[in-house]
Amino acid sequence: MNFSSDNVSPICPEILSAIVAESESAALPYGADDKSQQLDTAFSELFGTEVAVVPVATGTAANLIGLSGLVSPFGGVVCHHHAHINMTESTGVAFYGGGTKLLGLDGPSAKIEAATLDSFLTAHSPNGMHSVDPECVAITQTTEFGTVYTVDEIHAIGSVCQKHDMRLFMDGARFANAVAALECHPSDITWKAGVDVLSFGATKNGALAVDAIILFDPELRRHTEKSRKRGGHLFSKHRYLAAQLLAYVQDDLWLRNARHANTAAITLMQSLEALGAKAAFPPQGNELFIHMNDDLAKTLRDAGIIFRPWASIGPDAYRFVCAWNSPTDLIRDLGKTIAG
Amino acid sequence: MNFSSDNVSPICPEILSAIVAESESAALPYGADDKSQQLDTAFSELFGTEVAVVPVATGTAANLIGLSGLVSPFGGVVCHHHAHINMTESTGVAFYGGGTKLLGLDGPSAKIEAATLDSFLTAHSPNGMHSVDPECVAITQTTEFGTVYTVDEIHAIGSVCQKHDMRLFMDGARFANAVAALECHPSDITWKAGVDVLSFGATKNGALAVDAIILFDPELRRHTEKSRKRGGHLFSKHRYLAAQLLAYVQDDLWLRNARHANTAAITLMQSLEALGAKAAFPPQGNELFIHMNDDLAKTLRDAGIIFRPWASIGPDAYRFVCAWNSPTDLIRDLGKTIAG
Amino acid sequence: MNFSSDNVSPICPEILSAIVAESESAALPYGADDKSQQLDTAFSELFGTEVAVVPVATGTAANLIGLSGLVSPFGGVVCHHHAHINMTESTGVAFYGGGTKLLGLDGPSAKIEAATLDSFLTAHSPNGMHSVDPECVAITQTTEFGTVYTVDEIHAIGSVCQKHDMRLFMDGARFANAVAALECHPSDITWKAGVDVLSFGATKNGALAVDAIILFDPELRRHTEKSRKRGGHLFSKHRYLAAQLLAYVQDDLWLRNARHANTAAITLMQSLEALGAKAAFPPQGNELFIHMNDDLAKTLRDAGIIFRPWASIGPDAYRFVCAWNSPTDLIRDLGKTIAG
Amino acid sequence: MNFSSDNVSPICPEILSAIVAESESAALPYGADDKSQQLDTAFSELFGTEVAVVPVATGTAANLIGLSGLVSPFGGVVCHHHAHINMTESTGVAFYGGGTKLLGLDGPSAKIEAATLDSFLTAHSPNGMHSVDPECVAITQTTEFGTVYTVDEIHAIGSVCQKHDMRLFMDGARFANAVAALECHPSDITWKAGVDVLSFGATKNGALAVDAIILFDPELRRHTEKSRKRGGHLFSKHRYLAAQLLAYVQDDLWLRNARHANTAAITLMQSLEALGAKAAFPPQGNELFIHMNDDLAKTLRDAGIIFRPWASIGPDAYRFVCAWNSPTDLIRDLGKTIAG
CATH class of the missing domain: 3.90.1150.10 (Aspartate Aminotransferase, domain 1)
Structure with missing residues (x-):
């Protein structure tokens, strides 16, 4: 038995079937195909609000590109010290953000606590042009230590973000595990709590390679798509990303x-x-x-x-x-x- | 019949079978699996020399990451005005290169001619710190207008590069079509002609999504792998990239x-x-x-x-x-x- | 007699006197001093409209930082092939713009002609995420070949920019020579013609080292100041930049x-x-x-x-x-x- | 009496005289003038070893450009949490480094202790492509809390750097104050202790605006000069930077x-x-x-x-x-x- 990671598992049967089925015909490239065109609708239904979906093939790409629309080259992203974006994604946040800095917080079990966040943001003295001012908060659900933020905890963080005019990003490489654990609606821990952008992981949970950037603020679409293309992440056979995602959300797979x-x-x-x-x-x-x-x-x-x-x-x-x-x-x- | 692009075609049966077969068992992530470990050997045999292989999922990523090891943030890449990297890959070369500039040349049927290249490089007056000095030449095989550089033409370009101390990159999104057309050995138009890095396309020719960065100078491996990870292109289920590539080169598929x-x-x-x-x-x-x-x-x-x-x-x-x-x-x- | 460049000349007496006078007392750093605080007013009077002034020490910095607020990391700056930003400022535009690409046009005596610009912008087919779309036009006044755009020529370019929704930047390293030659008001060839940002040169015309970024759109101030600081161009003894500039515009020096x-x-x-x-x-x-x-x-x-x-x-x-x-x-x- | 900073003080008489004297004649631009050509010799004598000198106008530029030659876009710079580069220079290190990350350490009175550094570097587990590996250590002398590293402390840090194959950078915005306090030779706390690059401050200590990047490894010159030009920091009237620096080191000013x-x-x-x-x-x-x-x-x-x-x-x-x-x-x- 191999418990070294969930990414050692292969593609699950439903998604593999979707890939096989997709291989029977031609389709337009770069997201102009029918399946890709269904993504916004499918995920808007899933989340109960209008969203824009930008699929990429890796969780790191979803995080880096998703974050890049929420923060300036001169700004900071507040995250937990143990956050994947801080520990395991090289200098990717600065790369896609054009300089963006990570500002690490402590907290139990890899969770940021709302009170700690509030104190940090309150204590931060903007120092004119000199300092890196926090512009965005990033949390991971489930966390890097396998724990799950409760609905209340995320709403509390969202409130602090609103108070301090911060954007809120969620690294959801294992988002499905969190929703399953909380037995909540996916909206309860995302846009209803103020999350602006979610990386919605599928790769670790049965897909070949696809994570979706979910934009709860559809105005972010243009920047996000530009950033994706420029980073080399726009698939010509985009339909295979769409096929995986549609199978992934069908019948609650x-x-x-x-x-x-x-x-x-x-x-x-x-x-x-x-x-x-x-x-x-x-x-x-x-x-x-x-x-x-x-x-x-x-x-x-x-x-x-x-x-x-x-x-x-x-x-x-x-x-x-x-x-x-x-x-x-x-x-x-x-x-x-x-x-x- | 759909002739709008070769990327509208689905996965070919042999590669689809490899993906299905790969889905029967667990395997280590991030390239530590058995199939990924076979890539260097397989492509070294294919090219008749020792190469390092760094697979990514798109041709744009292969070009941008492959080029990034050959040129400094202050340098220029000489290419044809119609080159894919110049026309269709956003500002990706500057992004992955940290500022790197494209220097466009004219030439018939999207080909750079060796004599034109030699004149350009000879006429370039390095202007101390002020100018962007050419450091690398990039050609596309087959070209953006569907033509194919002959073996002699590529050797002539390689000689000019050597004369002027330029690195040589080949965008091989349709490399297979060129080798098939020329009925040559793949080495004849790559390392034997001085090509340092090749993006070896598979996506347009039957794969789901994989192009391989082939490093004829294995010293480039560390930079290239760092650049790949930082760009969000390192797959956790890397074995699916490897499985596609191994099927692609098996039995001359x-x-x-x-x-x-x-x-x-x-x-x-x-x-x-x-x-x-x-x-x-x-x-x-x-x-x-x-x-x-x-x-x-x-x-x-x-x-x-x-x-x-x-x-x-x-x-x-x-x-x-x-x-x-x-x-x-x-x-x-x-x-x-x-x-x- | 040394005609190799105007930058071989020393500081002119009036500006040298201002530097000497400034050296008699203490003053707040980073632009909080009295002289720096007078800049916006002095230049607003000079140009007959409200402007924001961001001084830096070199013309290259003025161009690169000034442009960075007008174009995205995915966009292009249309300029003449012979433009200083294209020929003599390394890969600086891409550096400060986060990837921004230069798109070179031809034209007589280093001038962009309005009709040529219009044709170029009209012919440009935005290609979705793939292409680099022009976002800004940059002209140099006086030009790199010593010629001077007439008032009408600049207004014609401004109209084309407006038609195609382009921002307009002017490299004014020798702006004073142009205004002197045209015997016009400085507003006639800047904001009245649609110029958004001007680099207003002083170094080549008698200063020690100061060129002012003039923002005719004061909303650009925050980005421009952030970019200046991040680039290492915010002087602690900012007052010496201000003292030079104030002396430079006093009594029409x-x-x-x-x-x-x-x-x-x-x-x-x-x-x-x-x-x-x-x-x-x-x-x-x-x-x-x-x-x-x-x-x-x-x-x-x-x-x-x-x-x-x-x-x-x-x-x-x-x-x-x-x-x-x-x-x-x-x-x-x-x-x-x-x-x- | 104004004790808000040393940068509120004006130019000291000796340096002002040098600026005035320099204003009597023409001189070649961009460092080709006689005074600029004397810098390497003057500072090689001062430090008792061969150095390359690259002057810029601000301490931030000296730090950012000086560091950029010592670390890759994928690497980290270890510094004290309170380091100026971490607290007060925006996202400049990532900007000039192409992504480079700062890794903050604690330590009394803004000093990094050699034992703490050794522990940190020993405990760091390189995690393949995923992690940001430390490549350089940066210390500030005098520190951000006004304390001074002893000669022994710096040698101890240098030894740890050598042990872990780290480059060593010194932010010497107030280097003169440290040498004066320690009554040591400038070599004792720089190259003899393993410092690769020093930003040698003059602005806070009597100059108008000049800090010198001192390269104890002259091989770094090309990268550093390219980085300076690309950042917009190469002065046309470079001789005024040189005149300030030569006056600054003459007769131990x-x-x-x-x-x-x-x-x-x-x-x-x-x-x-x-x-x-x-x-x-x-x-x-x-x-x-x-x-x-x-x-x-x-x-x-x-x-x-x-x-x-x-x-x-x-x-x-x-x-x-x-x-x-x-x-x-x-x-x-x-x-x-x-x-x-």
């Missing part, structure tokens, strides 16, 4: 896949705890961060279980990630399996 | 697809000439640029033939592009079809 | 210096023609571009006259530039001098 | 000015302590950071003493800066003056 992964993760946590592991953070989505001793780690590895050490949490910390195809039965019987 | 498209294009030219059209340039690859009168254009359109006007050549000019799946029989009988 | 230089240039042209030289372009400001044979060039050099060859005009072409302190009497008697 | 300012600061500290203030940090250069109560602050202000609150240290914290022309006698008698 995105939520079904996420629920499966979340359930597998909770089951895995129970199995690991039974073996002596302890959760580093409450498991809420499909990622587990645990502490365990060397013996247990070795036993698991010897049984062919794959997972990764996570040094930023501690020397005895590890990450396990479940996916749309994680084998729940085997996970439930993990104790037996490794005893096997 | 890339050349078989290209030969089919080239043959279809020559056949189409004959059919169009029989109807009164005239070639704007000698058709050498899979693209045709023709002149025809309004009546013929209308007749074709009424028969459901799709093609695009091409204003940069003239008010009566049009482009037709054939692909790996163009229906040669129907094309041969075009006269009958439209008479239909 | 800028025009008196320019008139002197223009008169010297016309006189020099007469003296050179008497010796057998021919004007390459009608001398209108303080720069002469001439053709002469090798014998005359040698004779002048042997007499200690300094000037520069100008290869872009021809192998027998040379540039002579007069300045605020050019010795008109000696120039008038050039024939005697070199005979001497 | 730079040290005499700095010693005066340092002495004034120590005297001021004594006077302020006598009035009830307390030093926030040991005063070592020409900047004081103090705590005092509101009554004392009011008394001083009422007496016409100008100084600035410094919120980052505390609500009762203030900064006082002395300069080359601070009136030492009045400062000594501050108690009497305000009693006055």
Whole structure:
């Protein structure tokens, strides 16, 4: 069993079928095809408001291009120190933003707390031309430590953003897992809370390669599309991005896949705890961060279980990630399996 | 029949099968999987020399990221005025190059001539810090007007580059069509002629979305991979890029697809000439640029033939592009079809 | 006599006096001082309309920072091929613009003609996200070949810009020489003709180092000041920039210096023609571009006259530039001098 | 008395005389003049090793352009959280570096400690293409809190840099004050300790506007000069930068000015302590950071003493800066003056 990441899983059957079906005929390039033209409508229905959809092939592209419309080359993006955009996306935010700086905050379990954010923004003294002034706040849902902002927490952050005239961006590489965990409507944690732009991940949750930039402010479309093209992210066979996304949201596939992964993760946590592991953070989505001793780690590895050490949490910390195809039965019987 | 571009065609069966086959199991992300690890070897064999392969999902990304290792933020890339990088890739070269400027040359049928290039480079007076000095030459094979540089022409350009200490880049979005047309070895028009970096297109010739940056100077790998990641082009499910590329070069699929498209294009030219059209340039690859009168254009359109006007050549000019799946029989009988 | 450029001349007495006077007391930094605070008013009076003034120390900085507020990272600046921003300012426009591309036009004596501009802009087919669309036009007054746009010519260009929704920028490194030559009001060739931003040169015309970015659209101030600071061009002792500029516009010093230089240039042209030289372009400001044979060039050099060859005009072409302190009497008697 | 900053002081007499003297004749532009040509020699003598000198007009430009040669667009610069480049230079480091990121460290009195730096660099796990890897360390001498790194401290930092293969940059906006305070040779805290590039400040210490980028690795010259030109910082009347710098280092003017300012600061500290203030940090250069109560602050202000609150240290914290022309006698008698 491979828990090293959800991106080790292959394409799920429904999306693979959509790719195969798309391969039977010709279609116009660069988003002029029928399927691409359906995206705005499909996602506007999903979110219950008018949105503009700009698909790209990677989560990093979705974050970088999505953010680039919300902040100036002279401005800052406030994020958690552990944010993916701060830790794992090279100097991409400055690249696509033309200089834009990341301003890191602390907070428990990789979450920004509204009060901390408010204090930070209140304490910031704009220093004329000299300082980098915050212009945007970016949060990750689910967070980099596998936790999930509650609906209230996101609304509180949205209020602080409104108070300080900040734009609000959400890195939703695992957005589906958050919605599944919260059992909320996708609007509850996005535009209703003030989110301006969402990167809506599909790649980790069953797609080949597509994440959608969801613009709750359709005025951002032109900049975002220009930025996408200029970055080399406009697909000629754009319809394959659209086909993946339409299959992903049809019949709640995105939520079904996420629920499966979340359930597998909770089951895995129970199995690991039974073996002596302890959760580093409450498991809420499909990622587990645990502490365990060397013996247990070795036993698991010897049984062919794959997972990764996570040094930023501690020397005895590890990450396990479940996916749309994680084998729940085997996970439930993990104790037996490794005893096997 | 849709001749508006080769990118309207779907994935070819062999590559689709590879994507389906890849979807049966888990694999490491970001290029650590087995298939990605085979790319350097596969392409080193193909080119008969050691190369480093950096796959991306679009031709624009391949060009922009591939070029970025060959030129400084203060330098210029000499290209034809009609070059795709100059006309159709937004401000991407300056973006990935950190300021890099395009310096356009004229030349027949979208080709740079070696003598013109030599004159230009000889006449350029470096003006200390003030001027943008040429550092790299970029050519497109097949060209933007569907013509093909001969082996000798490319060697002549390579010699001029060597004389003036220029790096040499080749935009090979339709590289397969050129090799098929020239019946040469791929090395004959690349590293043996001094090409440093090639963008090796697959998307237009049967893939879903993958073009490979081929580095004939493996020292460029680190910069190129850094630039790819920073641009948001490093796929987590990198293995799907690798699977497409491996299928593409297996059993000469890339050349078989290209030969089919080239043959279809020559056949189409004959059919169009029989109807009164005239070639704007000698058709050498899979693209045709023709002149025809309004009546013929209308007749074709009424028969459901799709093609695009091409204003940069003239008010009566049009482009037709054939692909790996163009229906040669129907094309041969075009006269009958439209008479239909 | 040194005619190699007007920038070889030292500071003129009035401006030097202002620098000396400024050195007797303390003053607030970064533009908060009294003199800096007077700039907007002084230049608003000079131009007869409300302007915002952002001083920098070089003409290149004035051009690059001034342009950066008028064009997006994805857009183009239409200019003459021979424009200083295209030929002599490295990749600065792309740097400060975040990718912005220069689109070069031809035209006689380094002038863009309104009809040519109109044709170019009309013929440009916006190609969706792919193309670089013109967003701004930049002209140089006086031009790079020493000629001067007439009031009508600039109004015609302004009308074309308005028609095509372009912003209009003027590189006025030698703006004073143009106003002196035209005997017009400075407003006649700027905001009344639709100019949005002017780089108002002082360095070549008697200052130590200061060119002012004049914003006829004061909304551009914030972006321009941010760009100036970020580029490292905000002086702590900003008052010395202000002191130079205030002295420069007081009692028409800028025009008196320019008139002197223009008169010297016309006189020099007469003296050179008497010796057998021919004007390459009608001398209108303080720069002469001439053709002469090798014998005359040698004779002048042997007499200690300094000037520069100008290869872009021809192998027998040379540039002579007069300045605020050019010795008109000696120039008038050039024939005697070199005979001497 | 104005202690709000050293940059409120005017040009010192020796440098003003040099500017006046330079204004008597013509000279070649862009650094080809005699004085500019003397800079490398003068500073090589000053530092006792071969250096290349690239003058610019502001300290921010010196930092940004100087750093740009030491780090890639994908890399990080380790600095103190309070570093000027991090707090007060907008997004300039990313701008000139093409994306370069600042990585902030803590440390007492705005100093990076060698042990902290070593821990940070040792703990950094390069994460393939994903992470921003440190490539350069930047320290400020004297620091942003007016303290001075000892010779040993800088050598210790240099050793850590060497161990981890980092380049070392020094922001020397107040370098003269540090050398004066340490009574060391300028080489002792620069190249002998491994510093690659120094921004050598003159503006705050008596010049009109010039800071010199000192390259201890002359191979950096080409990149640095290209970066300077492209940023708009190459002066046409470059000789005025050179004249200021030559006067500044002649007969130890730079040290005499700095010693005066340092002495004034120590005297001021004594006077302020006598009035009830307390030093926030040991005063070592020409900047004081103090705590005092509101009554004392009011008394001083009422007496016409100008100084600035410094919120980052505390609500009762203030900064006082002395300069080359601070009136030492009045400062000594501050108690009497305000009693006055």
